[in-house]
Amino acid sequence: MTTRESATVESGNGINLDVRIYKPAPEENDSTTSHQKVVVVLVHPYSVLGGCQGLMKGIARNLAEQGVAAVTFDMRGVGKSTGRPSLTGFSEVSDVIAVCKWTSQNLSNRILLVGSSAGAPIAGSAVDQVDEVVGYVSLGYPFGWTASILFGRHHKAILQSPKPKLFIMGTKDGFTSVKQLANKIQSAACRAETHLIEGASHFQLEGPSFDTEMASIIVTFISSL
DSSP: OEEEEEEEEEEEEEEEEEEEEEEOOOOTTSSSSSGSSSSEEEEEEGGTOOGGGGGGGHHHHHHHHHTTEEEEEOTTTSSTTOOOOOOHHHHHHHHHHHHHHHHHHHHEEEEEEETTTTTHHHHHHHHHGTTEEEEEEEEOOOOOOOHHHGGGGGGGHHTTTSSSSSEEOOOOOESSOHHHHHHHHHHHHHSEEEEEEEEEHHHHHHHGGGGGHHHHHHHHHTTTT
């Protein structure tokens, strides 16, 4: 049976983050230590528009059911986490780094960072600031022109990262067109892949009906790392 635990992680400047850990049932005859297994840290959508870790709960549970531990958390100013959210997400990068550092010290030294919607650029800016992060997955990265007004300065960090990257997006995403995504990936360094979900919109991809599929794609990507 999978389990859920809670923790509080300090992000600096007195900001405390509410964290939840979803753990798979222990496997018999598994010689791999917990610190050798990849743990997924999930970064929720835009705080200013109501993004919270509850939106990542379904994926986290599905990952745990498939044998992969997952960590969710509320970024600053959301839920029980203290502090105030920022418009561009640059303050929240510190939150992602803090949770990844805590994860590396308490759960595993191999982390896959997964960001949803606006959480994708925020997570992307943290990837190369944490040595223990071994890869990155985005769910609906907002590369489009309008979203780039807020998040455009995050693009360079993930596109130039040498770590393996997977960009999942619905073909009907209202913030980024399939062509815009393809153009961005062409400029990406090292291993960068896309996975398109036919007919899915941006907010459908965030919804619970896709949680199982997202978890399965993430597990497959982990097996390739």
